[in-house]
Amino acid sequence: MIRYLHRILFAVAALLVAVAAAAAMTSPEVSAAPTDSPGSTVTTQQPQTPSTTQTPSTTTPAASTSQTSTEPAPTSTTPNSSTTRPGAGTVTVQAIDVKTNIPVSGVGVELASGNTVRTVNTFARVEMPAGVVSASVTAIPDGYARSWVDPSSAYLPPGGQASFIVSLVRTGQVGAVSITKRDAVTGALLPGAxxxxxxxxxxxxxILSTSPSGTGSVQVAPGGYTIQEIGAPAGYLLDSAVRFVEVVPSQTRSLELYDAPVEQPVIVRDPSGRVPLTSIPTGRTH
Incomplete structure (x- = not known):
């Protein structure tokens, strides 16, 4: 019986030792886990949090830098577009001697398109706004008496071209047109035509206008010309006829033209002053 109790006590003691050993083995692992866990939590999470925070901050400057570098691109494009000026075209100006067809330099020409006005010399190539461009001669070289632009105006399409030619006539090569204006009924000289x-x-x-003496003249280059009345003297009907003349150098083409009065004059006849028909010789001899 005593042996049996000893055995039971020994078994219980062994069991207690085993339980204590198991508890001892379990206790270090549990204590080690909390010891490692706080350390890992502090050392691991703190670096990760700044690194994660720094990554967007590093990316943000990069993005802003790229945007800053791309902003000058539109700025550089704007001057190029203003230089090309899609709403403009090219105008060329030349000048020639009418008699020799030799180019002449030193001729000033004024070009106007809308609100843009430019004065250029011959053999010029300039940019003008698209639209109707008009040209007029502002200066001619010495030795020339007359000049004109052909055409006086032209349409310049966007991106297109227009050209003007100035014709020059030397002194002594010009002719003239002279007009004498008269009353168609009385033959009186009429000013103001x-x-x-x-x-x-x-x-x-x-434009040629008749002076108080009823005459007017203008110098022109050699060639053919049409002449049409655009303003009649006061109290006279406008002459709608169009006439053509040929002008030669150093000569004047003279025309005598008539206008009929709006109100025809009343002619008073005196019967007492009439000559009897019987008094007029008939030429008969018998």
Whole structure:
């Protein structure tokens, strides 16, 4: 019986030792886990949090830098577009001697398109706004008496071209047109008549007006011209006829033209002053 109790006590003691050993083995692992866990939590999470925070901050400057570098691109494109000027075209100006067809330099030409006005010399190539461009001569070299631009205006399409040619005539090579205006009924000289003299070889035209003496003249380059009245003297009907003349150097083409009065004059006849028909010789001898 005693042996049996000893055995039981020994078994219980062994069991207690085993339990204590198991508890001892389990206790270090549990204590080690908390010891490692706080350390890992502090040392691991703190570096990760700044590194994660720094990554967006590093990316943000990079993005802003790329945007800053791309902003000048539109700025550099704007001057290029203004230089090309898609709403403009090219205008060329030349000048020639009418008699020799030799180019002439030193001729000033004023170009106007909208609000843009430029003065250039001949053999120029300039950019002008698209639209109707008009040209007029502002200066000619010495030795020349007359000049005109052909055409006087032209349409310049966007991105297109237009050209003007200045024709020059030397002194002594010009001719003239002279007009004497009279009353168609009485033959009296009439001042204030206005005529348009237009060159047949270009769109050049000049206005001729009769002076108080009833005459007017204008110098023109050699060639054909049409003459049409555009303003009649006060109290007279406008003459709608168009006349053509040929002008030669150093000569004047003279015309005598008539206008009929609006109100025809009343002619008073005196019957007492009439000559009897019987008193007029018949030529009969018997």
């Amino acid at each position: 206005r005529y348009r003299v237009t060159a047949a070889h270009s769109d050049l035209s000049v």
